Amino acid sequence: MSAFPQSRSPSPFALKWDDASLWDCAARLADGDLRACDAMMAELGSPPPALLWHPTRKTLPEPLLGFLLDWWEEARAESFAPSIEVVDPFTLRPALGHLSLLDVVEGGSDFQYRIHGSLTAARARWEWTGRRLSEIETPLRYFFLVNYRAVLRRPVPLFSTHTPPIDVRMTAWHRLVLPLRRDETVTRVLVAILPTERQDERDPPADRPE
Numbered sequence: 001m002s003a004f005p006q007s008r009s010p011s012p013f014a015l016k017w018d019d020a021s022l023w024d025c026a027a028r029l030a031d032g033d034l035r036a037c038d039a040m041m042a043e044l045g046s047p048p049p050a051l052l053w054h055p056t057r058k059t060l061p062e063p064l065l066g067f068l069l070d071w072w073e074e075a076r077a078e079s080f081a082p083s084i085e086v087v088d089p090f091t092l093r094p095a096l097g098h099l100s101l102l103d104v105v106e107g108g109s110d111f112q113y114r115i116h117g118s119l120t121a122a123r124a125r126w127e128w129t130g131r132r133l134s135e136i137e138t139p140l141r142y143f144f145l146v147n148y149r150a151v152l153r154r155p156v157p158l159f160s161t162h163t164p165p166i167d168v169r170m171t172a173w174h175r176l177v178l179p180l181r182r183d184e185t186v187t188r189v190l191v192a193i194l195p196t197e198r199q200d201e202r203d204p205p206a207d208r209p210e
Contacts, residue, residue, distance in 0.1 A: 017043075019109075022142060026149035037143055044139055045165035047199040055159040055176070061196070064095055065176045068192050069157060072178045081155050081179045084188050100191045102133070108152045110134050111145070111189070140164060147177055148189050155179040155186050163199040171195040 017040065028036040029051065038048045052059060057066040071091065075082035089096060102111040116128040128136050133145055143162060151158050156179070163172040174196050180188040 017142065022146055023149060026146045027153060029146060029150040030153035037146055040143060040146070041162065044143075046140075046163050049143070049160050049162040050199075052159045053154065054156045060159060060176070061161075061174060062194050064098065064194065065159070065174065065192055068092070068095055068099075068176060068178065068190075072157060072190075079181065081181045081186065084180045084182055087180065087190065095192060098192050098194055100128075100193060102148065102189050102191065104148075104152065104187050104189070105132065108149045111148050114188070138164070147175070151177050151179050151189060152186050155181070161196060161199070172198045 025036050025040065032053070034051045035048070037051070041047065041049055055065075055069065057069060060066050060069060072082060075086045087101070092099065099115065100113060101115040103114055105112050111133040113128045113131055113133070133141050133148075140162070147158060147160060158177040160175045160177075161172060162175070172195070174192075174194045176192040178190040178192075179186045180190055182188075
């Protein structure tokens with residue numbers, strides 16, 4: 001049986017999603033395979049997600065995401081990522097309700113929500129502050145896990161757009177994952193989450209490399 005709750009009949013990929021396979025999926029995404037999560041999302045009943053490494057202001061669809069990317073670039077200075085000590089709620093105030101902050105647990109075996117943005121929680125009807133990613137209700141936690149693990153391996157911003165399973169009537173989401181470091185190790189991820197229109201299950205994201 002698949003590790004994922006099924007919204008449709010099991011796919012040919014149903015036996016692949018043990019933890020080692022999730023790490024392998026994260027490694028492929030980190031290496032630049034933007035289709036690495038397609039099979040997983042198809043199994044969940046979702047269209048292919050749009051994924052983009054190191055987005056720019058021009059490639060981000062929301063000004064708030066551009067604001068956060070500018071903050072991240074300035075805060076990291078000459079390092080590969082900002083230190084966890086520079087995360088300042090006052091500076092990030094325009095985005096606070098949309099931000100989740102997660103601690104890396106045991107090298108990425110799990111992630112724990114230090115903060116789950118209040119606006120995101122209200123829209124999604126889930127409050128995850130204090131909980132581990134492995135404990136949250138949505139089967140999309142596996143997609144999130146792969147994204148966060150990929151950012152551990154390739155510590156640069158990662159942008160995605162994903163749609164929950166087609167039979168789940170919930171909005172789609174833009175997500176910008178930003179690594180934060182302690183010394184030379186990524187120990188937290190800051191995630192901006194904004195609602196958007198659902199993707200069409202029949203059509204892959206536009207302008208995505210083959």
